[in-house]
Amino acid sequence: MMYSLARPLLFSLSPEHAHELTLSWLNRAYRLGLLKAKIVQKPVTCMGIEFQNPVGLAAGLDKNGAHIDALAALGFGFIEIGTVTPRPQSGNPKPRLFRLPKAQAIINRMGFNNDGVDKLVENVKQAKYTGVLGINIGKNADTPVENAVDDYLYCLEKVYHYASYITVNISSPNTKNLRSLQSGDALTLLLSTLKARQLELAEQYQHYVPLVLKVAPDLSEEDVDFIAAALLQYNIDGLIVTNTTLSRDGVGDLAFADEAGGLSGAPVFEKSTACLARFAAHLKQEIPIIGVGGILTGEQALMKQQAGAQLVQIYTGLIYTGPKLVQDSIQAMT
Structure with a gap:
């Protein structure tokens, strides 16, 4: 109810300003003790980790891990922060975030804007949250793609001790040539x-932290075959399906539809879920899948589960439907 009242104001602001303002409000509400959502207990064991419930926050909303406690109070079973890079970077020029309300969609070309991995680690240390925390890592924009592994190694080493699991993001369309890392x-x-x-x-730490790969929805069947085989060959612990899409199916001639960047929200649901099902058929539950992309209702969270996901994540759906989506998704999933 509170979100339905706040949404018209937020939608009157630029998307990036509204994003920052919402996080500021959440932090303030948390500090004042006004944000005390009960976390629904529907335990799921995945990657050797016990999740309080199967619904998590996708990476991208809290890039620097500065709002972990407030976001956790919305009832998520797990939180994923990032994408973080070795060095701070400002991301792509503004404007870089666009709403398409008629399609319940967002286009973004943020470009991994973040304060760098050291700042993220400081924020994680200060958080009181004791639940499952995923940390999503990437490469700096000015690191040549042929040297990308160095950036991922650097971030892996920095966050290892503080993460419940670590996501390797090679599927954002907003860092030049990043998606080339998904093949060959x-x-x-x-x-x-x-x-x-x-x-x-x-x-070294006497503690095993699972490694997860995040892929794009814009994969051919051959791409899926190759990636699935590589995941099995190298004993990768989990897979997140999917990131945003470069497709503009479902947004037609809407304002901002021709903006560059990744499309998320309702139009990506079918494409993302089909990709999830293809991976599930290949992996046969040997590697767990986290389903993300276009979830705006509890029923859609269940559909991700039915397609082969053990867990789901939401992000754009929060913008259009509010925090109630968290509880609706938990209740819908078996």
Whole structure:
């Protein structure tokens, strides 16, 4: 109810300003003790981790881990922060975030804007949250793609001790050539190198932190085959399906539809869920899948589960339907 009252005001502001203002309000409400949502207990064990419930926050909303406690109070079973890069970067020029309300969609070309991995780690240390925390890592925009593995290794080492699981984001369309890491020798080099370092860090800390890959929805069947085989070959612990799409199906001639960037929200649901089902058919539950993309109702969260996801994440749906979506999704999932 509170969100339905606030939404007209937020939608009257630029999307990026509304995003920042919403997070500021959430933090203030949390500090004042006004944000005390009860976390629904519907435990799920996945990747050797017990999640309080199967509905999580997708990466991108809290890039720097500065709002963990407030966001957790919305009832999520887990929180994923980032994408974070080794060094701070401002991202792409503004405007870079666009609403398409008639399609319940967002187009963004943020470009991994963040304060750098050291600042994220500081924020995580200060948070009181003790639930499942995913940390999503990427590469700096000015790092040549052929050297991308160095950036991922750097972030992996920095966040390892503070994460419940670590997501390797190679599927954002807003960093030049990043998606080329989803195929061929680039993918096998990345996965094999990160897996080897993960095992070394597990020995060093005497604690195993799962490694998860996040992929795009714009994959061919051959791409899915290749990625699935690589995940199995290198014993990657989990898969997030999917990131935003470059397709403009479902947004037609709407204002901002021709803006560059990744499309999220309702129009990506079918494409993302079909991709999820293809991966599930290949992986046969040997590697758990987190389903994300276009969830705006509890029924759609259930559909992701029925397609093969053990867990789901939401983000754009929160913008259009509000925090009630968290509870609706938890209740709908079996």
